[in-house]
Amino acid sequence: xxxxxxxxxxxxxxxxxxxxxxxxxxxxxxxxxxxxxxxxxxxxxxxxxxxxxxxxxxxxxxxxxxxxxxxxxxxxxxxxxxxxxxxxxxxxxxxxxxxxxxxxxxxxxxxxxxxxxxxxxxxxxxxxxxxxxxxxxxxxxxxxxxxxxxxxxxxxxxxxxxxxxxxxxxxxxxxxxxxxxxxxxxxxxxxxxxxxxxxxxxxxxxxxxxxxxxxxxxxxxxxxxxxxxxxxxxxxxxxxxxxxxxxxxxxxxxxxxxxxxxxxxxxxx
Amino acid sequence: xxxxxxxxxxxxxxxxxxxxxxxxxxxxxxxxxxxxxxxxxxxxxxxxxxxxxxxxxxxxxxxxxxxxxxxxxxxxxxxxxxxxxxxxxxxxxxxxxxxxxxxxxxxxxxxxxxxxxxxxxxxxxxxxxxxxxxxxxxxxxxxxxxxxxxxxxxxxxxxxxxxxxxxxxxx
Numbered sequence: 001x002x003x004x005x006x007x008x009x010x011x012x013x014x015x016x017x018x019x020x021x022x023x024x025x026x027x028x029x030x031x032x033x034x035x036x037x038x039x040x041x042x043x044x045x046x047x048x049x050x051x052x053x054x055x056x057x058x059x060x061x062x063x064x065x066x067x068x069x070x071x072x073x074x075x076x077x078x079x080x081x082x083x084x085x086x087x088x089x090x091x092x093x094x095x096x097x098x099x100x101x102x103x104x105x106x107x108x109x110x111x112x113x114x115x116x117x118x119x120x121x122x123x124x125x126x127x128x129x130x131x132x133x134x135x136x137x138x139x140x141x142x143x144x145x146x147x148x149x150x151x152x153x154x155x156x157x158x159x160x161x162x163x164x165x166x167x168x169x170x171x172x173x174x175x176x177x178x179x180x181x182x183x184x185x186x187x188x189x190x191x192x193x194x195x196x197x198x199x200x201x202x203x204x205x206x207x208x209x210x211x212x213x214x215x216x217x218x219x220x221x222x223x224x225x226x227x228x229x230x231x232x233x234x235x236x237x238x239x240x241x242x243x244x245x246x247x248x249x250x251x252x253x254x255x256x257x258x259x260x261x262x263x264x265x266x267x268x269x
Numbered sequence: 270x271x272x273x274x275x276x277x278x279x280x281x282x283x284x285x286x287x288x289x290x291x292x293x294x295x296x297x298x299x300x301x302x303x304x305x306x307x308x309x310x311x312x313x314x315x316x317x318x319x320x321x322x323x324x325x326x327x328x329x330x331x332x333x334x335x336x337x338x339x340x341x342x343x344x345x346x347x348x349x350x351x352x353x354x355x356x357x358x359x360x361x362x363x364x365x366x367x368x369x370x371x372x373x374x375x376x377x378x379x380x381x382x383x384x385x386x387x388x389x390x391x392x393x394x395x396x397x398x399x400x401x402x403x404x405x406x407x408x409x410x411x412x413x414x415x416x417x418x419x420x421x422x423x424x425x426x427x428x429x430x431x432x433x434x435x436x437x438x439x440x
């Protein structure tokens with residue numbers, strides 16, 4: 001039970017969002033994604049929840065927040081705070097172009113049996129040996145790599161901040177994520193460790209789930225070249241998620257679970 | 270007579286005496302609302318492929334704040350922003366200006382000046398978009414065939430943020 005309580009800690013919950021289908025969703029929600037002017041601010045909320053985009057479960061920890069500016073440089077998040085249900089931070093946009101806010105997390109997850117009883121553990125790789133008893137049987141290790149993204153653009157959208165990461169799951173945007181409009185088709189490519197990730201399930205859900213009877217998610221699969229296309233049925237804030245499991249963990253005898261999710265705003269025509 | 274000449278020597282349309290006119294009229298309607306702000310309004314020229322070719326008018330709150338002005342809300346004219354606005358450096362001499370009051374406003378462009386002087390024959394649209402703080406947004410499109418025929422005219426009427434909008438061509 002104590003283990004379960006620990007699992008409920010926000011950081012862990014954020015990482016747990018990498019778990020399949022039924023899990024909570026990790027997201028960031030910017031106050032605006034398309035901005036004009038010369039010197040503007042954006043506030044971003046970050047949480048892990050079932051309802052999109054309602055902070056009703058746990059906040060997303062910002063320890064691993066990285067903001068990349070229009071020239072690919074790091075941008076400082078200001079006024080960061082974490083409350084009971086959500087974290088929040090501000091971005092001061094002073095240069096035209098696209099900014100990407102990312103929370104990138106890595107972790108190790110173990111399930112094992114002790115005297116026939118199933119146990120779960122989550123923590124840093126170096127703590128595994130100390131925390132999991134020698135007598136444990138049926139030890140299964142999963143290394144998790146998770147990325148949560150959102151994008152905002154001041155003036156004309158630019159691409160340096162969109163450069164895909166070399167590790168884990170990431171998105172290559174053939175259609176700029178700040179240039180999405182209802183009725184139009186956007187094309188993206190899912191990359192795993194920088195290479196196209198073929199045949200991966202992608203889930204897309206429009207926000208406001210709380211006020212609908214059916215979530216109405218869009219389910220897609222990436223093609224052989226890792227690409228997928230989505231025609232936005234209507235304007236709104238959308239959550240996009242994908243996950244891959246393989247044996248390419250950097251920790252011996254572990255499986256790897258890589259997850260990507262992003263918040264994308266689709267504007268009316 | 271003038272038409273015959275221009276048909277034979279289209280490249281000669283240079284002298285002011287031969288210049289035609291593109292006359293655009295935009296009506297900002299009177300609205301019965303508790304909080305009224307003059308709309309931001311943009312007029313621009315689009316090719317048949319939807320590519321924006323030129324700004325014809327951009328009315329926004331130029332005085333709102335020192336330095337930046339009301340540029341912060343330019344993106345609320347969503348279509349304009351996406352097609353040309355976000356690539357437009359404001360202020361634009363002779364094109365951008367302050368927001369306008371309720372009523373009909375006339376815009377006049379010479380066919381021998383940019384952007385019309387360089388326009389290739391074909392189909393175009395003049396697009397009018399209005400967005401109002403704590404209000405709505407409306408876009409109207411007026412088809413234009415080029416080169417202009419005498420008396421060519423297109424009209425549209427908005428239902429919320431725009432009134433009567435028209436374009437009349439004088440070759």
